[in-house]
Amino acid sequence: MNSEILKNREGVLKSGERLVLRLLGPGDIPAMQLLFKTFSPQTIFHRFQEPIPVMTEERARRCVGCTSEGSFAVAAAYEDPRRGQVLVGIARIGMFAPGEAEFAIVVGDPWQRQGVGRLLVDASLAVAADCGIKWLESTFDLENRRYLDFCKAVGLNGTLTWEMGQLRLRVPVTGVDGQADHRG
């Protein structure tokens, strides 16, 4: 995986902190646990589809995406002089078939509606394209309309189907020179 793709992708939070994008690794488990503490019960349920009370180390290891081949996670983070790097959101991609991967994204409640999700989507699509992933799928609850609206807003347009009680959005990943074009 070419982590150079994430270079020069940055954003700014409303509070002025500069965001960087990078891949997550095993060293991010404590930061992931801290990020979890910023999630509301609704955010937890929408992302994990289970009411997790505590982010255990084992679960955090899964979230940072370093548990299996073809699984990775992209983080948006800022530098805090006291606490070091603070994660504000992560996108996780897990391959389930050659060229096909599942996609999930979560942003801490204090940083929602500040463009973090869009940054993460753009970065994830670029990384996915670089990894040879042709299709991304995301499953979510029909009641999670905010996610559906978010996907539309960031241009994640694809086929929306309903199966086994959930919506499944399937989006093509078309990479051009390492940059994802997901507008179609």
Place this chain on the structure above:
Amino acid sequence: MDDPATDQERPWFRHYEQGIPTGYPAISPLFGDDEAGPARSIWEQFERTVAAWGERTALIFEGTTISWEQLGRYVRDFSTSLAALGIGRGDKVVLQLPNIPQMVIACFAVHRLGACVVMANPMYVAPEIRHMLVDSGADTMITLDGLWMNRVRAIRHATGLRNIIVAGIRDFLPFPRRQLYPLVGRGKGLWARVPPEPGVHRFDEMLARRRDAISPSPGLPDDMACLQYTGGTTGISKGAVLSNYNLLSNAHQVAVWFPGLRAGHEIFVCALPIFHVFGLTCCLNVPTAIGATMLLVPDPRNLKSLISGIEKHRPTMFPAVPAMFEGINRFPAIERRDLSSIKGCFSGSAPLSLEVMTRFESMTGARITEGFGLTEASPVTHVNPLFGLRKEGSIGVPMPGTDSMVVDLAQGKRQMPDHQPGELIIRGPQVMKGYWNHPDETAVTLRDGWLFTGDIAYRDEDGFFFIAGRKKEMIIAGGYNIYPREIDEVLYAHPDILEAASVGIPDRHRGETVWAFVVPRPGTALRGGEVVTWCRERLARYKVPRRIVITDALPRSAVGKILRRELREKAIAMLNSEGEGV
């Protein structure tokens, strides 16, 4: 938004029986309507019925009969006592009662004051009751003596409860059952001696207290008449705000669907709990609107008593859930019992199998019509024609005055072609005003005047609707909606549980039943029985998992989401291997 602008775009009208109006309001002599037009509130409808049918029997309860006139007096006296406690327009009163006369009296007494009823299931345990009391802001509750002592009293301090009115099941029982009831009720937790304490009042004493009756002050059509709590896949239960107009219109819509109904002459089996929105409309508001007698059934699981009651009192209408029809069909020697008085049945809450429907109909000679609805729509929105075209698996056609469409999932604006699935949306007089204190959820659910149900459906060329899939992971057991998230939250709170997921498994008798898969924390020796006990203390009985499967791990997707479908398949395989196939 695509909009059905003309009747040509509402092909379902072709399937309405003769005499059924297509629109609402429908002025009808069935409801005692006169030149003044239809009633404008639940209270006004009740008053009309009392005036029209005073001598006739309103309630039959375990051998006690109460006429409409008597019922009207009880309601007047009880509402006067409620007013003396400071309850008035806009206040909320929680009713946690089974189908007993006090439930009916309390409902109409609250409406007489322009206040709002908040319905609570008597099976709710302390945390569920506390949530409802705190969320609604109600400061008055009417409950059973046993429930007060065993469940509510301990949490009073954590709520804003100011007045507690305790009713006794035995209060309306005839001699000698009244005297014997404590022996039976105590064991079931439904009877208890209530010591005097501030703010606690006895229902029977309030009823007997002689005061100068205050004048009624009923709510306006748009005023909140009922707060009906409903679960959700993504949150704690929310109160659907139902107005007088919502409730009244749905009662009228249901009543006109049965063209043979005769005002003042029908007898309804009221086995559906009135605290449930389906029972509230079909077992209280519909019979009240047409001056029918309500045969109150406090425990519908007691089929022996239910069947004997039907034989004895010869009811004509039986609204029920599939589990009740199924239970009666299977009752020993049922073919030798006489259920022939029943003319019409209304089935809802869960799909009714053709086999169960056919057997019940052939046994009784009654006609069952299957409908569909949701709490947010008071609840009935669709129903099958009683005698006309029937389509297996269909929820039927929209009720009078109700529009319905299937729209695209992505934007919810484009009507899907016939037979193409999409989200079912509904517009009509029965659609709620919103969720209590949840403006965001209201905005998502009510859009451009339509109620977005979250159910996946399709429509055919005749205008019949079919449910292709329900809201994610909702389990329907014995007519009750159960949301796995609520169960999972209780499981995750157990100190020895690391991960858990509950799923609905097909069940011959209840439709579905709950199983829970549980991963214990390493180093603990968690047992299934312990988990069940934990759940019983925190969940109403019908939500408690019937089976706990202890496992090492839960199946997860590539990004770590639990694959509940695999858990369901595993459970079904387990049942099959045990010879208990579903």
